Amino acid sequence: MAEIRAKNQLLKNLKGIHLWHAPMSSCSQRVRLVLAETKTIYESHVINIAKDEHATKSYQAIHPNGLVPAIIIDGRLFIESIDIIELLPDNDSDxxxxxxxxxxxxxxxxxxxxxxxxxxxxxxxxxxxxxxxxxxxxxxxxxxxxxxxxxxxxxxxxxxxxxxxxxxxxxxxxxxxxxxxxxxxxxxxxxxxxxxxxxxxxxxxxxxxxxxxxxxxxxxxxxxxxxxxxxxxxxxxxxxxxxxxxxxxxxxxxxxxxxxxxxxxxxxxxx
CATH class of the missing domain: 1.20.1050.10 (Glutathione S-transferase Yfyf (Class Pi); Chain A, domain 2)
Structure with missing residues (x-):
């Protein structure tokens, strides 16, 4: 499970699900597919790759590799789309x-x-x-x-x-x-x-x-x-x-x- 330590206390204090993603990112698409399948409510934070928003200091403080997606679930930070999609469904989910x-x-x-x-x-x-x-x-x-x-x-x-x-x-x-x-x-x-x-x-x-x-x-x-x-x-x-x-x-x-x-x-x- 690709959980990493959130450096910012504000991130640790976030409640619910927050997703940092890009519209055309294939890794982001995987995560959004599972969120849609599970009908999960989340707060969207769109990263504009064309404008290099993933290279900003603020975003790299969230994802140290400056990639999308990144997701916070009640203050816990996860990266890597394959790990995230395994995390989101219930254990007894098809x-x-x-x-x-x-x-x-x-x-x-x-x-x-x-x-x-x-x-x-x-x-x-x-x-x-x-x-x-x-x-x-x-x-x-x-x-x-x-x-x-x-x-x-x-x-x-x-x-x-x-x-x-x-x-x-x-x-x-x-x-x-x-x-x-x-x-x-x-x-x-x-x-x-x-x-x-x-x-x-x-x-x-x-x-x-x-x-x-x-x-x-x-x-x-x-x-x-x-x-x-x-x-x-x-x-x-x-x-x-x-x-x-x-x-x-x-x-x-x-x-x-x-x-x-x-x-x-x-x-x-x-x-």
Whole structure:
């Protein structure tokens, strides 16, 4: 359980549930899915990643790694989305009882590849950072890994690194396809669980890139089912800005025309 000590006494004094999150953060989406499924009331604190609010001193006093999400439950501070989603349901909840811990761990391991692919094939559609903002982030943020990611993004990830991320992501999705091929409705079996929650944001994100999910029909049918749930609409769709989503769609279409979309890399060139 990723509980850490809150440094600020004001945080320790907070009652109820407080969530620091970002609309398009896949890790935040997981936590919001569980909050919606469990109908949990919480106070929302939105962190604007585009404006580098996660690099502020005040936010890094909450989450020492300057990442989202972070959640406080009656003064206790927790980070890491996979740990948080296991914490929120009741012990006898189907969300917990029917989940496969190995699938949760695998979703966690897939996060860095999802992030790289998201920035390469989607988020480049947004306004590019000016040098002043880039330099300020390098000074104010304390997470060395995140700062290096920004540098790599600015310099370009390189085809080999992108193709490796594509290959690993393809393998993850193929494993889920194989699991679902026995006719089960959800990843954990007959009942919706945290196994589904962990992977919904990944599918949704890659779907925005036009990942060739036509080659994984069982997985596609699974996503069609889970995306019909009210929690999906509450936790994901309601947080999506229409203008941003249109920009992502246009960027993906442009990439296809230029031959630099996700299907032009690694394993996916075979489809």
């Amino acid at each position: 969300l917990l009882l029917h989940s496969d811990i190995s699938l949760l761990k695998e979703a966690d391991q897939a996060q860095m590849d999802l992030k790289l692919l998201s920035f390469e094939f989607l988020f480049k559609s947004g306004p590019q950072q000016i040098q002043e903002q880039f330099d300020k982030f390098q000074v104010t943020h304390k997470n060395e890994q995140l700062k290096q990611f920004r540098i790599d993004l600015s310099n370009g990830f390189g085809r080999e690194r992108i193709e490796e991320a594509v290959a690993r992501t393809h393998d993850h999705f193929q494993k889920l396809e194989d699991i679902l091929s026995d006719g089960r409705q959800f990843l954990g079996g007959a009942v919706y669980s945290l196994s589904d929650v962990a992977w919904i944001p990944n599918f949704h994100r890659c779907n925005l890139m036009d990942w060739p999910f036509e080659n994984t029909p069982y997985l596609t049918d699974w996503f069609n089912r889970v995306s019909e749930r009210e929690s999906f609409k509450i936790a994901l769709l309601s947080w999506e800005n229409k203008d941003v989503m249109k920009s992502l769609e246009n960027y993906t279409s442009q990439g296809k025309v230029l031959g630099r979309d996700v299907r032009a890399f690694g394993t996916l060139t075979n489809f």
